[in-house]
Amino acid sequence: MAKHDTPLLDQLESGPWPSFVSDLKRQAEIRAKNEEGVEFQIPADSCDDLLGILELSFKHGRTHWKHGGIVGVFGYGGGVIGRYSDQPEMFPGVEAFHTMRVNQPAGKYYNTEYLRSIMKLWDFRGSGVTNMHGSTGDIILLGTTTPQLEEIFYELTHNLNQDLGGSGSNLRTPSDCLGSSRCEYSCYDTQALCHFLTNEYQDELHRPAFPYKFKFKFDGCPNCCVASIARADMSFIGTWKDQIRIDQDAVNKYVEKDPAYPANAGAHKGRDWGPFDIEKEVTDLCPTQCMKWDGKKLHIDDSNCTRCMHCINVMPRALKIGKETGCSILVGAKAPILDGAQMGSLLAPFVPVNPDNDYEEVTEIIESIWDWWMEEGKNRERLGELIMRQGFQKLLEVTGIDPMPQQVEHPRTNPYIFWKEEEVPGGFERDIKEYRKYHQR
Amino acid sequence: MSVLDNREEATKMVTDYLQKKLKNKTKFYLNDFYKVFPDDKPRQVKKFVNSLVTDGVLEYWSSGSTTMYGLKGAGKQHASEGEE
Incomplete structure (x- = not known):
């Protein structure tokens, strides 16, 4: 009762x-x-x-x-x-x-x-x-x-050999996908990095350190099963530098509808979706149109690939992630409290994930961001909001990362480029007499 | 030499600062303590302020998403909501 x-x-x-x-x-x-x-x-x-x-x-x-x-x-x-x-x-x-x-x-x-x-x-x-x-x-x-x-x-x-997690203005409990323990797509060992950073930043995890919450999340590949790109102030998403590995024989098996080669590894078997069509289901859906099927061979222009994973997901026995793997670091994602929800912005397109040097390349970026955010962040301001307020350019300055094309979401939509004096040859001072030689008043 | 090296003096600076504000508010953000030690790095200030909590000088208050600091026992405790 x-x-x-x-x-x-x-x-x-x-x-x-x-x-x-x-x-x-x-x-x-x-x-x-x-x-x-x-x-x-x-x-x-x-x-x-x-x-x-x-x-x-x-x-x-x-x-x-x-x-x-x-x-x-x-x-x-x-x-x-x-x-x-x-x-x-x-x-x-x-x-x-x-x-x-x-x-x-x-x-x-x-x-x-x-x-x-x-x-x-x-x-x-x-x-x-x-x-x-x-x-x-x-x-x-x-x-x-x-x-x-x-x-x-x-x-x-x-x-129980068990610790508490994070809450309040702390580093929140880092979270990851299964990574290479069970997933062939994993571009780095997410569990090793997650565990290392959890131990490395114990003080930040257990004692308030920041203007507000701060989240790390680790995804082994761009499928982003942990949805780090949408939920973490700093997301580490596995990626590769070289080419997608193609097994052309296996591609042909998919095209020939060999039952041992079901599309999407059989994930959509519950319903009859009609015969597999490589153009309709793979090449036409490539977001950058960097693939072509000539009837016998699959061609991929890897320089234009954005690592969306669609083709690999559909034909996992034929296509594999590249061999030179690491992670991309994105920053600033958050849920809609101020300014609406925000997805992560790409900061570092490729960072080696190297346990042998205690992930030095990764921790360097983390600590430079924290120093900036701790100093400049307002109370209850997430990293994504600070980036919006002070600009992505400022973020690049504090992390010492050079601007690069991969960080540009929409080219040629913003006509303003802010140059600093030291970046301009000759500075902002000009010799007016020299100038008047070529330009009348 | 940083003022944080002299623990006694630094603790007094914090308690004086909080006492002075006690009339208006009792809970403070971490950022507020940066003003007490403008010449020190935020990370050092954070370490010091958190150590004051361990020593029992300050106490935490958290909404779950944000953490604030106050003098131990100062201000509203959970049992009252502006009645005193």
């Missing part, structure tokens, strides 16, 4: 999709029955009260959560997001209902033993409600009280 009537929430269960309301009701029931005999350290009816307070918010059309507060455990300035209810008498189970962010392993590889231990801890000291995973990538543990925070932190760090 539910503790609170929730007619408005119940309606959310009627749609075709899985419902968080059903999940919460199930968890409330599990806690009420407590068949496993857990000694709950926070109120057993926290999930019931969570549903109750949400129903009340729907009824009132306003939130009953207060804004902010407690931040973390001793020594940390992030990883815990304080949440307090403003209706503690009606809903005592959620008077304090803090969120904890737990740093997910690179590539989100778990074993069941680990997941069970996390859940055992969370059922015992929290609400048992999780979010796998939050948009930053962390394991989100939703709902616990203040006295439990240090206890959970101790257990996580001492017995």
